[in-house]
Amino acid sequence: MGQCDRNRSILCVFFTIIPTMLMADANQSTAATSAFCVNPAGDLGKCIYFLDCKPLPRALSTDLNFLKNSQCNQKEGPGFICCPDKRHVLPEPPHCGVRAALQLTGAQLTQPDDYPWTALIEYEKPDGTTGFHCGGTLINQGYILTAAHCVSSLRADWKVHRVLLGEWDLSSVLDCAYNVCNNPPIEAKVLKIIVHAGYDAQNGSFIHDIALIRFEELANFPDTIVPICLPIAESFPWENITDGFSTVVGWGKSQSTAGVTKKLKLNLKVRNFRECSSLLEWPEKMQPSQLCALWERSNRKICSADAGGGLAWFYRRFHYLIGVAGSDEQKCGSGDVPGVFVNVSSYMNWIRNNIK
Incomplete structure (x- = not known):
């Protein structure tokens, strides 16, 4: 002084x-x-x-x-x-939720620049190998939002290693389309993992299955990496999310599934709470802090969602994160059983309070 x-x-x-x-x-x-x-x-x-x-x-x-x-x-x-x-701290339109592909029905291959907020979580295993087994969603330059079970209910000796941003094809070094190649993906080191205090993996309900991962350094993003918008505004039209389709994007990764090499997208129909409770095999476990969505065609052969990945709703030219995907059994549903997601709107205060 x-x-x-x-x-x-x-x-x-x-x-x-x-x-x-x-x-x-x-x-x-x-x-x-x-x-x-x-x-x-x-x-x-x-x-x-x-x-x-x-x-x-x-x-x-x-x-x-x-x-x-x-x-x-x-x-x-x-x-x-x-x-x-x-x-x-949290971006708002037009600085988020842009550069996504047109909505299509069914599991579809994305282009390298589509859904640029999609993240992959890499794990280090006891034998020294690494692998991607969960996803997340970029919400600003320092954090991704993911599922709590992806970072706290791990297999023995697995350790969260880093976060991959800007990826499309896991089998190639550079992602190219129409003779144009993107910059290499960004590998973000993990500084801190914040799991919701109410999450309890033992009760099997996946209530409060939400977590934040903070990077060691703020990422200097190229144009091919953009955070998604969060439903910050009080005027956000939650009553309309059952209109049209919402989208899950990813490689189908989880702790028990290998998924695919190229990023896919799949459109799901969000159902209201009453419909969710009637469709689920365990309706007593459905909570207002969750939402459900269903893929309405019976010939689906692959779930493109990553455990911990996001459910996005397109509204007025921008994509908003409305859900976080659950476990294998929950993330896309099967047959007439919907997939269950954490309802992001129920955790906006928690997100704000834990971002530093």
């Missing part, structure tokens, strides 16, 4: 750093910058004009060094800080 004593720290900050920031154009647009960043405390935030960071965190208003080290986006001039306000 230099010459600023503890009792005058607030005045010191405002009479040293703030005037410099105010030299910046007060009309700077948050939307024009809004890059993700990590502040000195290790909290995930967005690089925005400091007056837009409301409420201004206490550390920013009392600690001169913290404020100095929180500055970002210097190319745009002074006045931008890494704001850890959780309202700024």
Whole structure:
């Protein structure tokens, strides 16, 4: 703090750093910058004009060094800080949920750029080999959302190794179509795994089967990797999700199935809670924090969903994550039995509270 004593720290900050920031154009647009960043405390935030960071965190208003080290986006001039306000951490349209293929019926092969939020979780095994056995969904530059059973109910001696982003064909180094190749996939190291405290693998119900994986570093994404949108807005039309189709995307990976090498998509019809309860073999275990979806054709030969992968609903040009896939038996359903998913809307507060 230099010459600023503890009792005058607030005045010191405002009479040293703030005037410099105010030299910046007060009309700077948050939307024009809004890059993700990590502040000195290790909290995930967005690089925005400091007056837009409301409420201004206490550390920013009392600690001169913290404020100095929180500055970002210097190319745009002074006045931008890494704001850890959780309202700024999750992307919103048009910065999420884009570049997905047209909805098709049945298990269909995707193109390399389709559904760019799809992630794979790689596991390290006792013999030194690795394998992909669960999926996840990218929700911002630092986290994927997945199922709790993918990270806490593992086979003996399995260990979550890393997360693969931007993959399409697991059998090739580069993913190419029409003589154009994407950048190689990004391999993100895992810093932290956060499992919902209410998850209990022993009861067999898969209630609260949801988890977050944080990367060691914020990923610097190419255009072929984009996070999905989350249903953040209070006005999100949940009552309409039974209209049309929702989509699961993946390689059919789980702890007991090998899946396929190229990413597939499959459209499912979301059912309301009453229909789900009547269709399930164990209706007493169905909870409001879950939703179900059914593939309505009997000739399905493969489930494209990964355990822990996402169920996405297309609404007004953007894809929103509405569900997280369950176990093998649950993720796509079979015959007239629907697949069961964690209802993301029931966990939005949990997601916000656990993203740092």
